[in-house]
Amino acid sequence: MCCRNYHIGPWVGLLYNYIGICIGSIIVFLLAPKYGKQFVRRIVGEKSFEKCICWLNRGNTFDKMFAYAIFFPIAPDDLLCYIAGLTKMKLQKFFVIILLGKPLSIAIYSWGLTALLQYLIGFVK
Structure with a gap:
């Protein structure tokens, strides 16, 4: 019985992380336009903001x-969601993008840390 339940842990952790990260990402995405660039600048910091602000005018790029960045586990997701x-x-x-991109990186974290x-x-x- 113990061994069977052991494998549930990472799956449940993956699910909880996935749900929380998706909800948090959407909230961040919605807060950014509501409160504007100054708000985002204060949240992410001046240096990070200046590095990424050039991306604002790149449209489809x-x-x-x-x-692509959302699919990788090392991307600064919060910063990218604000931008x-x-x-x-x-x-x-x-x-x-969040719905399809996050499971792989979360799985890598969940199982990798386990x-x-x-x-x-x-x-x-």
Whole structure:
């Protein structure tokens, strides 16, 4: 019984992370245009904002770069979601990118950290 339940942990963690990250990303996307560039600048910091502000005028290029970045687990997702909210990207397109792009990176984190913790626990024993 113990072994069967063991594999549920990462799956449930993946699901909870996925739901929370999708909801949080959508909230961030909606806050950015409502409160504007100054709000985003204060949240993400001046340096990060200045690095990414040039993306605002790239139209479809930004959309493609955003979609690719969301698929990778090392991307600064929060920053990208704030910047996406300042572009002309529609909520529907943003939602589809987040919905399809986040599971892979979350799975890598979930299972990767689980494997790392198992290794460390085995090493300590």
